[in-house]
Amino acid sequence: MKIMAVLAVLLISALCMGAVSAAGDYTNVSNEGSAFVFEKIALNGTETGNTSTVLTKFSEGSNPTAVNTIYADTNGNFSLYESSVNGQYGTYYATSTWDADNMSKVFHVSIWYPELSLKAELTTSIDGTTGKTSGDSVEGKTINKNTNVTFLLNTPMVGPANKPGRFVSSDNKNLSAKIVFTTPVGGKTTDFGVWFGAPQKFGALTVNQSQNNAGSARPGEDATAGTYTAQAEFTNYKPFSDNAKKSNTVSFTVQSTSLSLTADKDSVVRSNPFTTTIQGDSKKVYFIYVEGTDENQPYLLPGQSGYQSQYNTIPVTSSNSPISPAVNNNTVDVSGQKYHSWGYFETDASGKRTVQFNTQDNTDDKTYTVRVITVNGNVKGDDYDTVKVKVEKGSVTISASGDGSYYLGDEIKLTGTNTDSSYIFLFIDGPNLGYSDGVVLKNLPDQTAAYSATNPIDVKTDNTWEYKWDTSNIALDTGAYTIYATSKLTNGKASSAIKLTEDLNSKFNVYGTVLVSGTNDYYAVKLSDSEYATISVSLKQPFLSANPSGTVVAKGDKIYIRGNAEGNPNSLYLYMFGPNYYEKYSVSVETDGSYEKKIEIPSSLASNQYFVVVQHPMYNGQFDAYEEKGVFMIRNTTTGGSQQGSFVVTGANKLQGSQAADALTKMIDSSNIDDIYTKLTFNVEEAWIRINTVGDQATGTKFTISGTTNLAVDDQVLVEVKSSSFDVTDKSSTSMTSGVSQAVKVVKGDGTDNVWSVEVDSTNWKLDEYTVIASGIEADVSTTQNFNLVEKINTPTPTATSTGVTPTTTATATATATPSTPGFGAFIALAGLGAVALLVLRRN
Template structure:
């Protein structure tokens, strides 16, 4: 009895072991070489088994093992568990060998190992009959309850188009066991469901790489709020049981399908556009228009060519109750000025559409009501507005503003450039006109000067100024040739063409259409400017200049000329130079006096081109004669005959030529002005004030006078008179000093110089002082004694240079009535030179 029980127990245990083994073997799926497998599966490689490994090799000429998966068991075939950890993120072709030569020769069995990817997309449906999509995702967006949405499940490796070829083992496709998935929706309340409206997404067949799971709208009964959706595998246990193999989550918000219209902003400055957005049913046509447009005012207008605009639709979508509107076959609504103020628009798949209206400089500034209405389909030729389904929004169109400013202090010389700047938020164009003495009473166009073109005339393209995108504008007014006299003027900047400063508009021939508005109907700003006559001044650095030295002429030329002309006259001497004027009107001209220029009196004329920016009194191109260019004088355009010669045969004497040039510039027919001056060229000299006897060890000053220019450098040397060359074996001590100093301005026509000498440790001796010009070849000497006891000396002036016979004191006087150089010529005979500065009246 006991043995019988033992045998029975053994039989039970053996049967149990056999059952366990059968169950374990059933976990593995038989696959043959060339088949596709996936992570999470257990497979049995049934043919060509060489070893208990699957190896993925690298690319290249010498492949190496990238990843190796070891078999659970190896014998009659090889069993492999394709865990995530064993595949380790390496996908592709795995060979049942570690010998790449067999792989190369095609002698090794292989399988494809992929990850069973699954992803979910939800897109707006463009064709409700086929579920075709626009590619516009609703993830993170808001849609209407009637918006049709297509849900797509993407499984790039699991569900190829030809499943029977890729999976010949039939584990996905035979006997109705197709691989499937489901979409789980989470409602705003937190509930879970596979239904969206009346469409079930509980069993989606995966028979291609991207599967259209279904398309539907949420329906009016769907809860408003945020929904989420996620796809996951069903049916196939290795995938369905794995929590990791779920798709991405998408979310979207459902809103009620109420027709609404909103404006991007409550108000807009005219000349700028504004937009309104409608929200209604998906792919539905609505009428959008300005409610009760004025028939005698300029209204905002519809931007042409907008998305969703219905330019050609069946008459049944054309409303028949458009009183106060003119409707064309293109379904655009027009106001009394034939401006398009509305039309029919179709919403997109999400039920939205944005519409733009434009405003102009003459758009009436007031509040406009923009209305959206649904249409009632009729059995007749036309439809009607649905008076129960509409919405409105108000947009206020406001006037802009204009500003104007001018550079500087408001007072300008004719010929200067005046920079006018400002802002204009009312229109895209600035109109400028100016008023002043004896101009047209209501103003003339500023940019048209010197032509007196009335401000209310139709503006040429060059007469107006464009406003930049940042609402600023700028105009540089060149006053060189404006053809007006000096005085006060007022500049107006307006946002539209006006009848100047008049309080009445200008009408077209029909007597109704306004061509130029009255000033009060435009935004405008004003600024006053005072135009002055330019003047010219010149001051020489000295009136007596040493031969070989330099002369500086400095002054001011108002009116912004770029250059001046300088002419120098003297005995058998003439020279012409150009002078560059700085931005602030100042100028400086350096004239290097030739060392061989004769000692005598010389005359300078500096010429200003004045208002027209041209030198009307000109020197001929060969530099031999002066003439007046008639083209700028209102004459025939030919040269005047009253010329005079400055070089060659029949030339005038230097002083006479200078006088003739000033009289020529005084001609009433030209606008040039001039200033004039004289200077004297003399032989260079340096004088030393003899210091007399000086006590040994004292410090004293050596000084003197010179006609060298201020800032010229001179060398002062003091040396012992007993200094001689001696044998190198002898000893000798000498005393002295050598140093440079600059010439400084003196009290009169002579300039001064000085150095300080310290005689400490000098020996008692006679000393020689020698002064040399560094820039000009001139020198002089004198002697003094260094003694123990000082005897007060009586200083005397000594010079080895040539003392000039003419000296002068520089004075600057305004002499507008002086016609030329006659006074200078008379003064030269008296041995005095005066500086004259002329400002033309």
């Protein structure tokens, strides 16, 4: 059992040591020295205060407290387990309490983690005395086989094993590390690449406290292409080599050193850019250019990354380069600015450089060759590559809102696309225009030749465009027209170009095209030299309609004037004339051209015929025939207000009724103005309601009570049916209620009169005489009629049909009948007939 206990103690001790070295000697650390996780340390025996059995780290601030304590073993030494340090790095004191006055005298050491990190960077220069200088990181990038790379070790706290404050045996004076490379096929080695013809070894690297230059190398021509990883680790100091974490991993890809040039697309629509990518050596300057000397060929985007302006004076001659000497002077004129179609660019750490070329709307539609050449000092090398990019014409589309037929005054929304240029020029062709090849649409009503456009439409970044064309004041006749949308300034639909001279307008040169190389002559090109699209539109005269809700309107009622006004007017005027009566109304028009005006008819208005004129302002948007202070006048648009004719509608000498309406329509008919009108008439009458004869009705039946009226459609009539008798009813009586009260709408009849009706159910009504009262709700008018509710309506007995045989009879004297008094129903019927006769006589 004792043996088992000893083994258990030994096992626990081994586990507690964790990854700490099993070396027998402790590293002696003096006051203010440094120690590291995984080490076993002894406080230097010659130092004061070394007898403490604890090392304590205190918090910051005015009242520090212990944040971590490490206890000594039975020998008074300390094993710096990772778990005991617990991530609390920094200064530890050989005491468990804080004494602000004496802490500087207390034995203390700094404890750190043995951190190791690795970098791999481009070698930008080599100094024979100081070694290599590094530049951009190659982490995650692609390098060529001849790219020089410098590897850097960084150990910010760890230095030599015998640095001040540490006392170790002579075999641990130098701390070293290695870099392990994993090849693309999974092999591991500490050798990588070559340096000055010899293999470069990274297996024994001295570690200093600062960043260490571990060495430089290039992969070499024999290197396997693919992705490599590199990772550093400690070697000769067992507490670190056995336990400390390895460095970060650096990954990079090695590829062939051959020069290549690729493009992001095989073809591009002109006015759009394309990019080419150089793949060559890291941090190397290359010359790239577009072959040929076209004046409008693709050109370099200015200010690009990697552009080497200092090399622009290097001569390009046939003696040191396979390119033409003309390239050195080849520039492209873009809006008055000169841009090169060639340049010098330096690749990045991975040997890449992306170079953008721009095209214009006048770049020739053909295939261009872009070439890249190596630069060796001031001489072009023999290594080169090319790529071809085709520049194509773009396209133009145009469409219009609506169905292609429009009233003058409408707004027509023109939209489309343009992938050929940054502008859209619009011109229109049609009957009786000032120029046979078309006029600028945006300049209307001024008619100017299509080649004089100085106000094109900008094309948006998504290649779309739009223009809202207001046709209210364009001075065009009605008819069919063709609208052209072009990507260049053209000479209308002409088959020849026209030179834009200074006597036209110098601004034309902004949009014109240079057709003759080497000159400053600008042209509006022929239509076939531009991308274009067309659309046909039909312009027609606006019309105006007006309809009254009825031809007769009752006093105290209302009338609606409804209609349509084409041509997109903001408003209309409605004039109402009658005997000693004039009123003017402004009427709003809806977006669909419809309008409605409700006119209240006063009860005091005279019964008579009234006239309405509705006026449309037409193209110029103003009412050229107008009323002011009771006087109608015609506006003279050329002189700004002088009268061409007038008449009075209020006060002395006024025109009334039909005379005033006729005078106004004749005024609007004047050829000097563009207004149009429509007219209508209606009669105003005393309000009336009539009830059609009801007649006797059998109890328990359903029947209809109806009538006619001159009240407006949709007016309401209150129909009441109630008993004509008057009986005193006992409070306790449970007699049934008879009658009905209901509001019904007036509807349009077959003739001039409107009608109304109500359904009546006489179930459970008592036999009696009933009164029907029909009253206007909106107009003060009513009428009544009585009818009987009887037990049964007798149906007349049919007369027997003769057999055709005349019997022989004996003649007898005929008795004289005794007259009898007509019943109530018969009296009502006769009264009704009398009323009808009277009505006929009155009408006659």
